[in-house]
Amino acid sequence: xxxxxxxxxxxxxxxxxxxxxxxxxxxxxxxxxxxxxxxxxxxxxxxxxxxxxxxxxxxxxxxxxxxxxxxxxxxxxxxxxxxxxxxxxxxxxxxxxxxxxxxxxxxxxxxxxxxxxxxxxxxxxxxxxxxxxxxxxxxxxxxxxxxxxxxxxxxx
Numbered sequence: 001x002x003x004x005x006x007x008x009x010x011x012x013x014x015x016x017x018x019x020x021x022x023x024x025x026x027x028x029x030x031x032x033x034x035x036x037x038x039x040x041x042x043x044x045x046x047x048x049x050x051x052x053x054x055x056x057x058x059x060x061x062x063x064x065x066x067x068x069x070x071x072x073x074x075x076x077x078x079x080x081x082x083x084x085x086x087x088x089x090x091x092x093x094x095x096x097x098x099x100x101x102x103x104x105x106x107x108x109x110x111x112x113x114x115x116x117x118x119x120x121x122x123x124x125x126x127x128x129x130x131x132x133x134x135x136x137x138x139x140x141x142x143x144x145x146x147x148x149x150x151x152x153x154x155x156x
Contacts (some may be wrong), residue, residue, distance in 0.1 A: 009023070011045065023056045030116075054153070057143055059127060084099055084102075086100075094117050126150060137152040138152075
């Protein structure tokens with residue numbers, strides 16, 4: 001049985017503990033600030049079995065984020081054409097990705113816009129946040145797709 005719950009990762013409460021807690025696809029960046037990062041990692045720790053492990057795939061670090069970058073993706077399948085153009089920006093330690101989507105078919109063209117704001121944390125800041133949350137952590141600089149991976153366990 002699979003149970004899915006929608007919650008804010010900075011302040012969720014579940015009635016059990018887990019052997020593994022995953023935070024993938026750079027979603028940790030959505031916490032935006034170091035204070036909220038520590039709060040989130042503390043929540044993860046509170047839901048971790050004594051011998052459990054936490055895996056966090058980070059967002060980009062401040063030194064590799066590029067402002068003013070424009071990317072375009074286009075594809076077509078089954079008569080539906082899609083294009084996405086994105087533009088990167090930055091406000092302090094917050095990365096901003098603005099995306100514009102166009103979907104076209106025989107029925108017309110639809111346009112959608114979205115903006116994502118994610119915190120930019122250094123490796124040192126991430127490690128210190130894990131430690132502040134009471135976790136011992138290892139950093140794998142490669143990870144699954146080149147963004148790295150943090151592997152954390154309870155301090156014993």
